[in-house]
Amino acid sequence: MGAGGSAVLTLVEKRIFLARVVRAVISNLAADSDLWQSIKRTKNGIEFRLPDKLRAIEVDNNLASTGSEADANDSFTQLLVRCKR
Numbered sequence: 001m002g003a004g005g006s007a008v009l010t011l012v013e014k015r016i017f018l019a020r021v022v023r024a025v026i027s028n029l030a031a032d033s034d035l036w037q038s039i040k041r042t043k044n045g046i047e048f049r050l051p052d053k054l055r056a057i058e059v060d061n062n063l064a065s066t067g068s069e070a071d072a073n074d075s076f077t078q079l080l081v082r083c084k085r
Contacts, residue, residue, distance in 0.1 A: 015063055021056040 024035050026048065031039070038049045 011063060015060055018056045018060040018063070021051050022053050022060075024050055024053075026050065 021035060024033075029035060029048070031046075031048075035050055036048055037051045038047075040047050
């Protein structure tokens with residue numbers, strides 16, 4: 001396991017990361033930010049890329065059970081509750 005303790009991300013951790021992606025301002029991020037999806041050298045300098053912000057919103061909506069996967073998330077949550085009993 002890593003420094004964070006668990007090898008599994010909690011729902012809150014996932015949603016915090018997605019919120020950071022959506023709110024990120026490229027010009028304010030450090031070169032070593034964990035938000036960069038890729039960094040590559042080009043003939044004109046260095047190109048930094050963030051994950052797709054619209055996709056991050058979509059994933060967050062699904063995690064919040066308001067998106068297209070809400071029923072599947074609800075079924076999965078119910079299954080986990082039954083397994084814990």
